[in-house]
Amino acid sequence: MSSFDQVVNLISDDLSAVESILTENTASEYSFVDMAVQHVVEGGGKRLRPILVLLSARTCGYVGSDAHTLAAVVELIHVASLVHDDVLDEAAIRRGRETLQTKWGNKVAVLVGDYLHARVLSMLVSRKSDDPAMEILADTTQAMCEGEVIHAYKSGDFDISEEEYLKIISFKTGKLIAASCILGAHLGTNNMERIDAITQYGQQIGTAFQIVDDLLDFVEAPEKLGKNAYGDLREGKLTFPIIYTRKVCDDGEKQMLEKVLNADSDESQAINYVESLFEKYDVETHCLRIAQGYADRANAALTILPQSAARKALENLANYVVSRES
């Protein structure tokens, strides 16, 4: 059994409960809305964020159904962001399935994303006023948008630094992953040291996750990736592997890289040139090393928490985030 399967196995009953909540809470009496929403919600994916809510809750001593609700909420926020990303990236395939806009057009896709946010609001309505979930999620969704807007605005900026980029991804991806951990932790404990440890863990694996995601777009076979390869490159998005390459290559290569990444240049030429630089500077190994550093720091943060099967699963998950192939 893979390390990821072992993690899933530990909490399989909880994950089934989350799936039920996802299905129930996204149903619409309008069959067309229902169909479009189920298409994306049942689209699979690893349910990484629900898993993090559940394991963080358990690590902090909580077992109960509120973790299922919050796990479903973070997954819906995630799916909504994917749906909107896909619209604007003009992605045709996601998780091996047609995207909504391929199937039904842009308009439906944007609105389904909005619909999922509305459902999230409904699921949060009945929470107590001293419950921290609303505030955490409000901050998180705001930061996700800010990260996305800045990334979109910066997308043509060849001079973006590694530091700026890491800040953007800590917003775009890191915040919701960290929030998943924090929400789970709050269910089980008020101990701020423990909550901080889980927060640290979440922030670190969020960054590891995105760096590996960026890398997989270049090095992974499309059938494993569940989407088209070189998608970021084609869209002119500068991601971690390119930003790193730009930093380490010589001036002539840097100029050439900028030239081939220009929107007007030939796509296959760009891919070939990028691949040659990746090989020369061993970019894959470097990216994985950086990502593993984040995973190691994530796990180091957990050491103040009591040993448990759930904590062990969080540790395995951090390593899986780096070693995964899709």
Next chain:
Amino acid sequence: MSSFDQVVNLISDDLSAVESILTENTASEYSFVDMAVQHVVEGGGKRLRPILVLLSARTCGYVGSDAHTLAAVVELIHVASLVHDDVLDEAAIRRGRETLQTKWGNKVAVLVGDYLHARVLSMLVSRKSDDPAMEILADTTQAMCEGEVIHAYKSGDFDISEEEYLKIISFKTGKLIAASCILGAHLGTNNMERIDAITQYGQQIGTAFQIVDDLLDFVEAPEKLGKNAYGDLREGKLTFPIIYTRKVCDDGEKQMLEKVLNADSDESQAINYVESLFEKYDVETHCLRIAQGYADRANAALTILPQSAARKALENLANYVVSRES
């Protein structure tokens, strides 16, 4: 002074407070996000929904700052929906200003809409758990999306009935207008009869508003409209005036109408033919009569409420919704 100006005059201090909240609560520490958000939030518009919150609150006896917050919230939900609508309608001009996607591209526009929703969530965080606002707004945003998705899906359906269309607009436009009234009423009273009266009022003027909006797209000069005329026609959207015309014209005209509204046919030909049918069947007068009927029913619902300047202003507002020129 126009009847609308008189209404605004009555609550001008409250409206200034709402504007301050809008500005404060949409500020982002990221200057680019801030600029894009302020572009749409300060884009003007009539602030109809905030006005309805404020007047409904007053009519039910409430004066205080919570009405300002809720007025700002409904306006942000409205602006967010406009931003997303504009993206997908590929609108270039709104309220006389360039739309976000004209200025900064689609991606930024979709994300700014999402950002505004995130801000709404933040503004609702601190509300008490027995406060009805969250639930009302969760239901409202869901219904708005359902209405939009169904309208998008039905947009190519020449056979959509007046009844189906009225249902769609009661979701797309009516729900938020009604919610504005309901939120205001709840601040001032727990009396269900009064809340129902205000709810009735809101639902009726919501429909009146959308019918007139649909009509203005055909008959109003673009400089007053603040956007390009015949926008709905160009996008292939069937709206109330066309659906009514289709119902009253003869079979030959119906076939011809369907033909010219087909995406492949010449745009100016479509506009000329539609104008000729509008004249023949006096469509403008008919639409205004229908809209006035809704406004009259809106005002009839108010009669159970005590006489006051605020109630009188709501009545004037209902008539203004029909008589407005933009």
